[in-house]
Amino acid sequence: MKNYLNYIAVFLAMGFASCEPEFDNPVDEPGAYSRGEADFSTYVALGNSLTAGYADNALYRTGQENSFPNILAQQFAKTQETNDFSIPYVDDNTGGLLAGGEQITQNRLVLSVVDDDTLPRLYTGAQPSTDVLSAVEGPFNNMGVPGAKSYHLVAPGYGSAEGLATGAANPYFVRFASSQSASVMEDAMLLEPTFFSLWIGNNDVLGYATSGGAGEDQTNNTDPATYGQNDITDPNVFASVYSQMVESLTATATGGVLINIPDVTSVPFFTTVPNNALALNAETADNLTGFFQALSQVFMGVLVQEGVPEPQAQAIASQYALQFNEGPNRFLIETEASETNPLGFRQMTDEELLLLTINQADLSQGYGSVRMTPEVMEVLGLLQQEEQPNEAQVQMLFDAVAAIEDKDVLDSDEIENIQNATTAYNEAIAAIAQANELAVLDSNALLGGLAESGYPFDGGTVTSTFVTGGAFSLDGIHLTPRGYAIVANEIIAEINDTYDASVPLVNIGNYATVTYNNDVQ
Amino acid sequence: MKKILLLGLFGLAAAVTYAGGYRVSLQGQRSLAMGHTGVAVVNSAELAFFNPAGLVYLEDKLNISAGASAVFSEVSWQNDEFGQTFDTDSPVGTPFYVYASYKISDRFSLGLAAYSPYGSSVEWPADWAGSHLVNNIDLQAIYIQALASFKISDKLSVGGGPIYVNGSVNFNRNLSRNLSDLEGNRSNVTVDAGGVSAFGWSASAMFNPTEKIRIGVNYRSEIMMDAEDGDATFSNIPNSPLTPFENTTFNASLPLPAELSAGVSYELLDKWLLAFDYNRTYWDVYESLDIEFANAVPDSHNPRNYKNSSTYRFGLQYLANEMFTLRVGYYFDESPVQSGYFAPETPRNDAHGFTGGLSVNISNNLAIDAAFLFNRYAEVDESYDYYVDENGQTIPFEGTYKTTAFIPGLGLTYKL
Numbered sequence: 001m002k003n004y005l006n007y008i009a010v011f012l013a014m015g016f017a018s019c020e021p022e023f024d025n026p027v028d029e030p031g032a033y034s035r036g037e038a039d040f041s042t043y044v045a046l047g048n049s050l051t052a053g054y055a056d057n058a059l060y061r062t063g064q065e066n067s068f069p070n071i072l073a074q075q076f077a078k079t080q081e082t083n084d085f086s087i088p089y090v091d092d093n094t095g096g097l098l099a100g101g102e103q104i105t106q107n108r109l110v111l112s113v114v115d116d117d118t119l120p121r122l123y124t125g126a127q128p129s130t131d132v133l134s135a136v137e138g139p140f141n142n143m144g145v146p147g148a149k150s151y152h153l154v155a156p157g158y159g160s161a162e163g164l165a166t167g168a169a170n171p172y173f174v175r176f177a178s179s180q181s182a183s184v185m186e187d188a189m190l191l192e193p194t195f196f197s198l199w200i201g202n203n204d205v206l207g208y209a210t211s212g213g214a215g216e217d218q219t220n221n222t223d224p225a226t227y228g229q230n231d232i233t234d235p236n237v238f239a240s241v242y243s244q245m246v247e248s249l250t251a252t253a254t255g256g257v258l259i260n261i262p263d264v265t266s267v268p269f270f271t272t273v274p275n276n277a278l279a280l281n282a283e284t285a286d287n288l289t290g291f292f293q294a295l296s297q298v299f300m301g302v303l304v305q306e307g308v309p310e311p312q313a314q315a316i317a318s319q320y321a322l323q324f325n326e327g328p329n330r331f332l333i334e335t336e337a338s339e340t341n342p343l344g345f346r347q348m349t350d351e352e353l354l355l356l357t358i359n360q361a362d363l364s365q366g367y368g369s370v371r372m373t374p375e376v377m378e379v380l381g382l383l384q385q386e387e388q389p390n391e392a393q394v395q396m397l398f399d400a401v402a403a404i405e406d407k408d409v410l411d412s413d414e415i416e417n418i419q420n421a422t423t424a425y426n427e428a429i430a431a432i433a434q435a436n437e438l439a440v441l442d443s444n445a446l447l448g449g450l451a452e453s454g455y456p457f458d459g460g461t462v463t464s465t466f467v468t469g470g471a472f473s474l475d476g477i478h479l480t481p482r483g484y485a486i487v488a489n490e491i492i493a494e495i496n497d498t499y500d501a502s503v504p505l506v507n508i509g510n511y512a513t514v515t516y517n518n519d520v521q
Numbered sequence: 522m523k524k525i526l527l528l529g530l531f532g533l534a535a536a537v538t539y540a541g542g543y544r545v546s547l548q549g550q551r552s553l554a555m556g557h558t559g560v561a562v563v564n565s566a567e568l569a570f571f572n573p574a575g576l577v578y579l580e581d582k583l584n585i586s587a588g589a590s591a592v593f594s595e596v597s598w599q600n601d602e603f604g605q606t607f608d609t610d611s612p613v614g615t616p617f618y619v620y621a622s623y624k625i626s627d628r629f630s631l632g633l634a635a636y637s638p639y640g641s642s643v644e645w646p647a648d649w650a651g652s653h654l655v656n657n658i659d660l661q662a663i664y665i666q667a668l669a670s671f672k673i674s675d676k677l678s679v680g681g682g683p684i685y686v687n688g689s690v691n692f693n694r695n696l697s698r699n700l701s702d703l704e705g706n707r708s709n710v711t712v713d714a715g716g717v718s719a720f721g722w723s724a725s726a727m728f729n730p731t732e733k734i735r736i737g738v739n740y741r742s743e744i745m746m747d748a749e750d751g752d753a754t755f756s757n758i759p760n761s762p763l764t765p766f767e768n769t770t771f772n773a774s775l776p777l778p779a780e781l782s783a784g785v786s787y788e789l790l791d792k793w794l795l796a797f798d799y800n801r802t803y804w805d806v807y808e809s810l811d812i813e814f815a816n817a818v819p820d821s822h823n824p825r826n827y828k829n830s831s832t833y834r835f836g837l838q839y840l841a842n843e844m845f846t847l848r849v850g851y852y853f854d855e856s857p858v859q860s861g862y863f864a865p866e867t868p869r870n871d872a873h874g875f876t877g878g879l880s881v882n883i884s885n886n887l888a889i890d891a892a893f894l895f896n897r898y899a900e901v902d903e904s905y906d907y908y909v910d911e912n913g914q915t916i917p918f919e920g921t922y923k924t925t926a927f928i929p930g931l932g933l934t935y936k937l
Contacts, residue, residue: 020595020925021595021596021597021608021923021924021925022923023597023599023900023921023923024900025601026599026606027599027600027601027604027605027606028599028604028606032601032604033604061705062701062704062705065705075604078604093703093704093705110703111761111763112761113761113762113763118763123703125703125760458914458916458917459698459910459912459914459916460912460914481699482699504601504602504603504604505602505603506603507600507602507603507605507650509698509699509910509916510650510698510699511699512699512700512701513699515703515759516759516761516763516764517702517703517759517760517761518760518761518762519703519760
């Protein structure tokens with residue numbers, strides 16, 4: 001009897017042992033994927049908001065979890081033993097920062113439905129709880145600092161609490177800098193990275209772009225200490241700082257990936273509000289054309305009265321006799337008043353862009369064309385009967401023109417400045433990548449393609465369309481988890497190519513897009 | 522001894538998928554040890570399940586068989602494109618049986634049976650890669666049957682009886698591949714229905730052309746389990762009119778398919794018994810798992826498109842001595858799941874079953890029956906191609922599956 005029981009015990013033991021299913025080629029065992037010539041054991045990501053996982057105009061936990069460096073780190077870990085990828089997590093999913101209890105940045109945006117309008121609105125369901133003065137202890141692998149420009153990463157004291165008030169420090173970095181005097185670069189090197197990603201330079205043009213070109217183009221000014229927040233960084237400054245950083249990183253890292261700067265015109269912040277959204281029916285088109293004919297004539301009179309010779313006055317005034325047609329028409333924008341354009345407005349050209357932050361309700365109330373009040377109509381009536389308006393009435397006519405302010409628009413000069421700088425930065429990045437034999441992701445082409453034709457995946461096509469396209473978060477500049485997953489996959493493809501590795505991709509269909517929530521004001 | 526007995530007494534309800542679809546073929550330790558053959562074997566009250574017509578050929582007046590199995594089963598899934606891998610952590614299933622027959626006269630026996638031939642309990646890690654198809658499922662069905670067995674002649678008998686089924690289902694899945702609330706918790710739904718009852722029947726015949734040969738045939742009817750007004754509970758839903766998922770009730774139907782068995786046994790040199798069974802399970806009734814919600818939440822349609830499947834069973838018994846009877850067996854179990862319909866809630870491909878066991882006669886009246894079953898499944902690259910996402914896109918769920926199952930069981934046979 002006892003013997004039989006022993007046999008049974010052996011059987012049972014064998015049975016339990018056989019209970020673990022074993023694959024012929026298990027993906028979670030060494031050798032399933034190759035790191036090639038790369039060494040991912042300590043991966044450090046350096047950059048700005050796009051590296052941090054910033055989205056919806058805020059930094060919050062799930063955004064950080066879905067940052068492209070965190071996605072990469074999870075995939076790298078499938079090729080070899082890697083150290084944990086540490087992230088300076090904020091304290092909540094509300095977004096918004098406090099400094100000593102005072103809120104200093106806004107809560108995240110969520111997609112909400114109020115009065116049948118589905119729009120991004122500020123999330124107010126909870127108070128922000130991340131105080132930048134409560135430091136978190138590093139070192140951290142994700143060294144993405146929202147708002148940082150290229151030269152900020154090497155600036156000592158960029159994380160000093162004292163520098164917050166003067167604007168010399170960055171609140172995000174204040175929270176996790178190793179010391180008051182540390183630079184982002186120094187802190188990144190604490191971990192002695194074996195592999196890195198560097199995506200910096202976006203803010204070197206973006207501040208200028210999102211302010212509607214309010215800052216200066218500092219090209220040829222090589223002293224960043226004199227730059228304002230909305231200025232374009234000089235490409236030489238960019239190139240020098242950038243190569244300095246790559247040099248530091250490659251002191252310990254045997255490989256890395258550089259990510260270049262996308263074109264602002266591929267980002268929904270600049271492409272969502274069309275410049276020809278002035279939709280007119282036949283009657284209003286005629287009215288507007290009539291208005292500008294009248295304005296042109298009146299202005300011609302004013303010029304002649306001021307002693308401008310008639311042919312010249314004719315030439316100047318005729319630019320204001322704008323034609324409007326039934327259907328979409330381009331808006332008017334402000335331009336600097338000059339001898340050739342004394343009234344300081346003109347119609348937008350095809351390539352010029354309106355910003356997402358423009359007051360879109362106001363656009364349907366005459367902003368961007370003419371505010372047609374009864375008083376203005378009265379003056380027009382007067383002119384139609386060939387009566388002479390008085391000075392106040394003439395002024396009223398000129399004042400009725402509501403051209404779009406500079407802060408709401410990127411005009412062709414501004415776009416050119418941005419694109420010149422972007423091109424110069426990207427040339428520098430390409431050259432530095434080549435010199436250091438690093439992988440490089442052409443995010444300029446990637447986001448351009450997203451905007452142009454979309455990015456196919458198993459659930460359809462991801463596009464750049466605001467809110468519904470899937471790639472961009474509700475701030476129109478930063479990406480959704482799905483957008484970041486696309487970036488991660490494209491980076492993986494470049495790394496595999498450059499380092500002869502076989503890091504597996506992620507399934508971008510598993511990554512979310514915009515967040516729905518109705519806890520809004 | 523105590524430890525082994527405990528194994529058999531884990532409980533008496535749940536069951537794990539390890540036979541085709543959610544059929545759980547563990548309806549008697551003696552039969553199981555012989556590859557779960559039994560439609561033409563006259564051995565014990567296990568006939569109540571395998572072939573009630575045979576009950577009348579049992580020599581004793583009163584026959585009781587009872588037992589349970591412990592199902593240790595694990596499924597692993599991996600996807601080499603994305604480097605993902607997940608393992609189920611399913612609870613131990615414990616299908617059971619209790620059979621009794623009583624000989625009223627030489628020609629007539631009555632019987633009672635309770636058994637659990639269908640069930641499934643699969644638990645994947647929450648929010649795993651296939652969580653939009655299933656996070657976990659627990660399906661149970663207990664059959665209770667009254668039986669009559671009538672001897673027409675020494676060569677021919679018939680039997681059968683009505684079946685009452687009581688079942689329950691609990692099923693959780695995520696609402697999509699990525700929807701979550703603001704905190705990142707994945708939105709999911711649990712459907713739960715208990716106390717679902719239905720009726721069916723079985724009928725059988727046994728023919729003994731010679732003293733050594735028996736031939737049996739048994740048919741168990743299809744039983745449709747209609748869950749009505751079950752509870753559908755939605756969790757972690759974003760607070761938004763764009764995701765209007767309110768808790769509600771649901772209706773759903775799940776078929777327990779009909780099964781036809783035919784078999785033959787042959788007694789050799791007094792001590793040996795050979796048995797062969799063929800089972801045909803009419804799975805084609807399981808076309809789709811449709812969950813209809815009572816409120817505005819869109820109904821969930823999940824094509825299954827199962828095909829009828831066959832199982833081929835072989836068993837051998839050896840009467841070693843007065844005390845010990847030894848048994849071995851093998852079966853090949855064809856999966857009813859068709860390629861492209863491989864859903865991770867019943868991740869099943871063809872199985873090879875290897876069985877063995879013994880009976881120990883404690884006394885003239887009482888025996889202990891032990892059996893074990895190893896199931897071998899080939900590694901299989903499969904997909905479920907009929908998931909439709911929130912945008913109407915059909916998205917396949919692909920991967921490599923590998924299943925193992927090890928099932929020890931214990932039972933008692935009493936005769937008087």
